Amino acid sequence: MSQTVRRAGAYTLVSLLALVAPVSPAVADRLALPATVGDSAAVGIPTAAVVTAAPFVLLALAAFVVPEDSALFDLFARPSDYEEGTLYGLVGFSLAAAALALVGTSFDLPMTVYVTSVVLLAFGTLAEKASLELSSDRFLATTAFAVAAFGAGVLAQVAVAALGETAFTPPQAVFLAASGAMLAALLRSMLYDRDDPLVMTSTALVLWLFADLPLDLTATQVVVAIAVSLALGYASYALQTGSVTGVLTGTLLAFLSVVLGSYGWFAVLISFFAIGGLSTKFRYDDKLDRGIAEENEGARGSGNVLANSAAALVALLGWAAHGHIGVPQDLFLFAFAGSVAAAMSDTLSSEIGGLYDDPRLITTFQTVPPGTDGGVTWQGGLAGLVGACIVGLISWVAFQLSPTGTGVVVLAGVCGMVVDSLLGATVEGTLLDNKGVNFVATTAAGVVAAALAVAVGIVAF
Known part of the structure; x- marks a missing residue:
């Protein structure tokens, strides 16, 4: 066993100190400690939180003198x-x-989220390091991280329920464990080992958000979500349409689309991942010769996936949390579909249109070399329109939209494509990079779709 694996194993033992959390209230009562540590119950820190944090604080102090x-x-x-x-x-x-x-518990961070976030990171890292001892394949190592983190996350919640004598809800436990495992695996693949605090804190904050959503989860829904997202991840990696981080990002988004939305939301999102990814591979050698091909043999990374999907993710979260926001739920549905339509439209426009000669700058209509930011061709525009129509038709079936609602999605997608080209011709390379342009364009399309849905009376406040 290498020193790297031994170190990861030692950290897993340290992470188990988090299991003090579910017994900390009983410990505080047994020791007859006050409810809070501080001037008053209103501003003091819960004593149970101090008891939970104490072992970690003592360990940190001891680490300075080893x-x-x-x-x-x-x-x-x-x-x-x-x-x-x-x-x-x-x-x-x-x-x-x-x-x-200390901080989380003071603001009602769920105990299950706290323990899960600490434990799954450590056990996932152990599995990752052990996998790398057997093979240098980063995909296998990341898969090992996610699987081990998921198992540890579920068991952590079982332990919290048993030690704290609280209810254990399997669908929610699996949802939180799977979400945390995929998110932590994504962050771990992008960061260094020394960034464990960032990974742990980020995972806890996201899981806290998910735990606070008014979700009516079923075991079937969560299991199906895991199955289809894993199938998507494997297919993306096998077809090399995404890097390891890109696959993880897409897998997480697909999982959340099923759980927070429905199978229809997944169908809309997967249309972009599948068709957009394959369009990148279409006549790749020709694109390479023309200097317009995506890097890494067309495998899109996490930054590219997030740039095209961040607006859709926000809309998905808004849909799930609409009760806390006070905004009509369907507004987020149109924002989601519109942003995905824009991502599809822009991707097909670029990947297909770039294969044709004599593109023209969208702002001046002057002929520019292929691959010039803001350069468009009529063939690319047609491909973009087809892409928006594909998402519109899938949304029509998935969300049972009216013909007017379907038209709103298509129009928003085309608007997003145009915004992308305008930004490419004006500010790309100076104020924004390509990912920034994609993010702004898809966000604009989501806003346009929501605004149009209100304007034509489909969504009413």
Whole structure:
């Protein structure tokens, strides 16, 4: 067993200190401690949170004084720790867990979310490091992380229910564990080991949001969501339409679309991932010769996926949380469909239109070289219109839209394509990069779709 795997194993043992959380109220009662630590119940920190954080704080303090030439130092040390002569990695991990306990619990962070976020990160990392000992395949290592993190997340919630004598709801437990595992795997694939505090905190905050949503989950829905998202992830990787981080991002978005929305939302989203991804591969060698091909053999990364899907994700979350927002739920449905239509329209316009000669700059109509930002062809415009119509038709079936509602989605998608070209001709390369342009264009399309739905009377406030 390598030192890397041993270190990851040691961190998994440290993460189990989070299980103090469900028993901390009983410990505080047994010791006859006051309910809060502070001047008053209104501003004080719950004593249970202090009890939960205490082991991590003590461990962080101990990490500062561990001798550099000791076996304990070698067990926990990361390469950067040897340079500094201090176990800063362990300090950061411990203090992040302690801060979540103190701050999060004071603001009603669910105990299941706290324990799950700490534990799944450590166990996922252990599985990832062990996988890399057997194979250098990053996809397999990331898969190992996600699977182990998911299992640890579910078991963590079982333990919280047992130790804290609280109810255990399997659908929600699986949903939170799967969401946390995929999100943590995505962040871990993009960051370094020393960024554990960021991964842990980000996972906790997102799971906190999900736990607070008024969801009516069923076991079938969650299981199907996991199955279809994993199938999508594997197909994307096998067809090389996405990098490891791109596959993870798409898989997470697909999972959330089923759970937070419905199978119809998934169908709309998957249309973009499937057709958009394949269009990138279409006549790839020709695009390479023309200098317009996507990097990494057309495999889209997480930044590209998020740039095209962030607006749709926000709309999806808005749909699920509409009761807290006070906005008509269908407004988010049109924003979602419109943003996806724009992503599809722009992708097909670029990938198909770039294969034709004599593109013209959309602002001046002057002929420009292929691949010029803001350069358009009539063939690309037609392909973009077809892409918007595809999403519109799928939305018509999935959401049972009226012909007017379908037209709203198509028009919003075309508007997004035009906005993308206008931004490409004016500010891309100076104020925004390609991902920024995609994000603004899809967001604009979502806003246009929502506004049109209100204007024509489909959605009423």
